[in-house]
Amino acid sequence: MIVAAGTFTAPSIDWFALAPLLVLLVGGLVLLVTASFTPQWPKHLYAYATVALGLAAMVVAFVQWHAITRDGPKLLVGNAVSYDHFSMFGIITICIGLSLSAMVTDDFLRREGMEGPEIYGLYLMAAVGGIVMVMSNDLIVLFLGLETLSISLYVLAASNRRRAESQEAGIKYFVLGGFSSAFFLYGIALIYGGTGSTNFNRILTAFDSVPLQRKDSLVLVGVALLLVGLGFKVSAAPFHFWAPDVYQGSPTPVTAFMASVGKAAAFAALFRVFVVALPNWKDDWRPVVWVLAILTLLVGSISAVVQTNVKRMLAYSSISHAGFILIGLEAAGHSGASTRSGMPSSMMYLMIYSVLVIGTFAVVAVVGRTGDGATDLGSFRGLSRQKPWLATALTVFLLAQAGVPLTSGFIAKFGVIEAAVDEHSYALATIAMVSAVIGAFLYLRILISVWLADAEVGDEKREAMHIPISTGAAILLCVGFTIYVGVNPEWLIQASDRVVLVAVPVVGG
Amino acid sequence: MVIAIATPTTTWYLLLAAMLFSTGVVGVLVRRNPLVMFMCIELMLNAVNLTFVAMANKLGDIGGQTTVFFVMVVAAAEVVVGLGIIVSILRRRPGATADDIAELKG
Numbered sequence: 001m002i003v004a005a006g007t008f009t010a011p012s013i014d015w016f017a018l019a020p021l022l023v024l025l026v027g028g029l030v031l032l033v034t035a036s037f038t039p040q041w042p043k044h045l046y047a048y049a050t051v052a053l054g055l056a057a058m059v060v061a062f063v064q065w066h067a068i069t070r071d072g073p074k075l076l077v078g079n080a081v082s083y084d085h086f087s088m089f090g091i092i093t094i095c096i097g098l099s100l101s102a103m104v105t106d107d108f109l110r111r112e113g114m115e116g117p118e119i120y121g122l123y124l125m126a127a128v129g130g131i132v133m134v135m136s137n138d139l140i141v142l143f144l145g146l147e148t149l150s151i152s153l154y155v156l157a158a159s160n161r162r163r164a165e166s167q168e169a170g171i172k173y174f175v176l177g178g179f180s181s182a183f184f185l186y187g188i189a190l191i192y193g194g195t196g197s198t199n200f201n202r203i204l205t206a207f208d209s210v211p212l213q214r215k216d217s218l219v220l221v222g223v224a225l226l227l228v229g230l231g232f233k234v235s236a237a238p239f240h241f242w243a244p245d246v247y248q249g250s251p252t253p254v255t256a257f258m259a260s261v262g263k264a265a266a267f268a269a270l271f272r273v274f275v276v277a278l279p280n281w282k283d284d285w286r287p288v289v290w291v292l293a294i295l296t297l298l299v300g301s302i303s304a305v306v307q308t309n310v311k312r313m314l315a316y317s318s319i320s321h322a323g324f325i326l327i328g329l330e331a332a333g334h335s336g337a338s339t340r341s342g343m344p345s346s347m348m349y350l351m352i353y354s355v356l357v358i359g360t361f362a363v364v365a366v367v368g369r370t371g372d373g374a375t376d377l378g379s380f381r382g383l384s385r386q387k388p389w390l391a392t393a394l395t396v397f398l399l400a401q402a403g404v405p406l407t408s409g410f411i412a413k414f415g416v417i418e419a420a421v422d423e424h425s426y427a428l429a430t431i432a433m434v435s436a437v438i439g440a441f442l443y444l445r446i447l448i449s450v451w452l453a454d455a456e457v458g459d460e461k462r463e464a465m466h467i468p469i470s471t472g473a474a475i476l477l478c479v480g481f482t483i484y485v486g487v488n489p490e491w492l493i494q495a496s497d498r499v500v501l502v503a504v505p506v507v508g509g
Numbered sequence: 510m511v512i513a514i515a516t517p518t519t520t521w522y523l524l525l526a527a528m529l530f531s532t533g534v535v536g537v538l539v540r541r542n543p544l545v546m547f548m549c550i551e552l553m554l555n556a557v558n559l560t561f562v563a564m565a566n567k568l569g570d571i572g573g574q575t576t577v578f579f580v581m582v583v584a585a586a587e588v589v590v591g592l593g594i595i596v597s598i599l600r601r602r603p604g605a606t607a608d609d610i611a612e613l614k615g
Binding site: 147179189197 | 523530533534537543546547550553554556557560561563564567568570572573576579580583586587590591593594595597598601
């Protein structure tokens with residue numbers, strides 16, 4: 001039963017194919033070690049280094065994207081890691097999120113007097129975890145990536161030690177995150193028991209070789225537990241309770257990072273597991289995803305209406321966006337990874353949403369002022385008179401999140417709803433559009449405060465708002481991307497259409 | 510006196526693991542002390558470890574047993590982070606329970 005040590009052959013490793021991951025991993029470790037030896041460095045160098053590492057990883061991923069177009073996808077490290085367009089698309093999304101978040105974080109940390117390399121080290125480690133999740137072709141590898149990401153995020157959420165809210169966000173995220181990880185892991189154990197392996201290829205072939213396994217209750221319970229575990233991570237209702245508290249309590253740039261990188265990685269993992277590894281059980285999981293999508297859409301958009309804190313509103317809006325992406329998953333559940341509908345439109349949604357959410361939270365970070373406390377709706381009143389350009393940028397982001405045409409958000413929402421209609425999920429598409437309308441009320445409420453309301457009494461006594469250079473640059477980049485993709489989306493749609501060529505379905509591998 | 514001793518099968522271990530896991534779930538949901546909630550999560554993870562070992566034994570596959578080591582390492586890393594966060598909260602508010610840590614709501 002136990003393989004003798006002499007017969008063990010280590011898998012060959014294609015180091016170049018893992019380069020984006022290695023750049024961030026090695027970069028993060030070097031950053032932390034050098035920073036502890038050279039305390040006299042100018043502090044913003046850490047942010048520049050993080051942005052540079054993120055961009056470097058992104059460039060490598062672009063090169064690999066073209067290499068994959070030329071040579072085709074493949075599996076690496078003993079079939080545990082997949083090297084395909086899906087991975088690269090996810091990696092590029094994560095690197096964009098990482099670089100933009102680091103730009104916003106730099107100014108934030110200086111304002112709060114918390115400068116140091118730790119947050120950037122954690123960002124890089126979290127991004128590494130996210131990339132491992134996106135590339136994984138084995139449930140255990142996926143779990144390790146998930147934990148690397150989550151553990152970094154727990155610390156990041158609690159990283160502002162002066163604010164009790166940040167600590168509270170940290171402990172809540174930690175307890176619920178650990179709870180959901182245990183569910184996820186139990187799901188892996190049961191699927192392992194039912195199919196005999198944790199490798200995606202073997203899970204696929206287990207179904208073909210033993211037809212009766214179709215009814216295997218172990219696997220079905222395992223699939224349900226995996227859905228619960230990942231549902232927590234993507235904040236799908238009814239597993240969304242942590243999201244508003246954690247989003248509100250965490251330092252604002254960390255919230256941006258969590259909502260972009262964390263969500264993109266978790267959703268990519270969800271697609272990997274359900275569309276790539278478990279398509280044979282799709283008739284079992286698809287109805288559940290259907291219910292989750294509807295619940296998530298409605299909970300996200302309706303609960304947002306009664307909130308008064310903008311970070312909390314955006315948390316609920318993030319839940320409702322998760323509902324839209326679940327629609328894509330449901331559509332992919334009909335067609336598998338073979339057609340161009342559900343999976344590519346969801347991956348495109350993730351990239352577009354990552355940029356949007358970082359831009360929005362960058363504005364919130366500026367309005368929050370020192371102490372990161374002024375995030376209630378009242379603090380946004382009269383913003384257009386104090387900082388008209390900031391108000392314009394916020395308007396662009398919120399309209400895009402609402403799905404107004406000529407912004408990227410419209411392309412994203414249109415993509416998933418079109419995918420649902422193509423698969424004849426008319427009920428789902430209708431509810432999505434209704435909840436988009438309810439959601440629009442939330443965004444308009446913020447915009448009315450920004451443009452039409454007068455500043456709160458006593459607002460002039462508060463510290464003046466100050467837009468630092470790199471945050472401003474990040475906001476500008478996000479606005480540019482949002483409008484450019486909204487006006488000219490063809491290239492992104494074409495690129496995302498290629499993610500369906502995943503490395504896995506080589507049955508018998 | 511003869512005591513009939515049944516040989517434990519895989520099912521026994523799986524049932525035990527399921528019971529341990531449920532105990533952990535109930536503990537997280539019911540207990541209010543962050544440390545105890547945290548211990549319950551560890552209990553859940555160890556129930557999963559037991560499942561993995563039982564399955565690996567049943568399948569005659571080494572994969573499940575090696576997985577346990579990964580899970581243990583991950584659990585250890587979680588302990589470090591979790592205790593760090595709990596200590597930093599308790600330093601601010603000694604004796605805090607999960608109900609006291611409730612400034613964020615809405």
